[in-house]
């Protein structure tokens with residue numbers, strides 16, 4: 246399987262015990278990260294936030310900066326295995342899968358039938374220009390448009406069956 250945007254690596258840049266920046270190797274939309282520091286000694290009152298249970302901390306919301314080379318450099322310093330994010334995959338997702346990964350044409354035909362397996366699903370796509378085919382890969386993110394039916398109580402149904410059997 247090709248490496249894609251699921252292979253996210255982050256670098257948290259700290260100076261003087263304070264988070265200065267967070268770098269990511271991915272342009273995937275990770276929105277925000279909250280910094281939570283329980284070492285509140287010497288902090289000004291207006292820097293302190295409080296959880297529902299009264300626990301105090303200092304912190305802030307930090308945006309993530311997309312900087313692949315920075316993250317790659319830091320992980321290399323640890324001799325860590327580092328995923329090379331596939332630019333072609335990232336571009337494909339960024340452009341909503343509206344171009345052919347082979348010839349670049351936007352004359353692509355997606356098959357409406359999607360084959361699902363738990364959290365993932367696949368749909369066949371073809372390019373009308375170069376006649377390449379590939380599978381779009383989908384990931385389950387939730388559901389909507391639930392048309393709920395009234396829930397039937399189990400026990401009365403069981404009694405009906407019991408009557409029929411006797």
Ligand SMILES: [Zn+2]
Nearest residue numbers: 345348372375
């Ligand atoms: Zn093509």
